[in-house]
Amino acid sequence: MRTSSNETTKGSxxxxxxxxxxxxxxxxxxxxxxxxxxxTAQQMLCGEHEDIVQALKLxxxxxxxxxxxxxxxxxxxxxxxxxxxxxxxxxxxxxxxCLISAGEYFETxxxxxxxxxx
Numbered sequence: 001m002r003t004s005s006n007e008t009t010k011g012s013x014x015x016x017x018x019x020x021x022x023x024x025x026x027x028x029x030x031x032x033x034x035x036x037x038x039x040t041a042q043q044m045l046c047g048e049h050e051d052i053v054q055a056l057k058l059x060x061x062x063x064x065x066x067x068x069x070x071x072x073x074x075x076x077x078x079x080x081x082x083x084x085x086x087x088x089x090x091x092x093x094x095x096x097x098c099l100i101s102a103g104e105y106f107e108t109x110x111x112x113x114x115x116x117x118x
Contacts, residue, residue, distance in 0.1 A: 045099040
């Protein structure tokens with residue numbers, strides 16, 4: 001069922017279509033500003049780390065909630081908001097930052113300590 005831009009389909013969060021449109025627009029702008037990139041990177045939303053982080057904060061009130069280092073040396077970051085939106089970023093050792101995925105209904109869970117019942 002198709003809905004207007006002011007409606008949401010059952011089970012979708014308010015603003016999810018707007019989020020997709022803004023991400024698509026940001027992807028187009030970032031792709032134009034990146035210059036020469038690999039074929040894989042051309043298919044992803046990539047840009048300057050600071051610019052992407054500022055956009056996540058401004059548009060979705062997302063802050064970094066997790067960070068890790070992959071076996072290839074890429075820095076993986078999760079940004080999330082109190083409203084439940086989330087974004088996964090990857091920054092390569094060469095410095096290119098790309099949006100890997102984004103979604104809704106983010107939830108932080110408590111990790112059980114050794115010897116603690118679950």
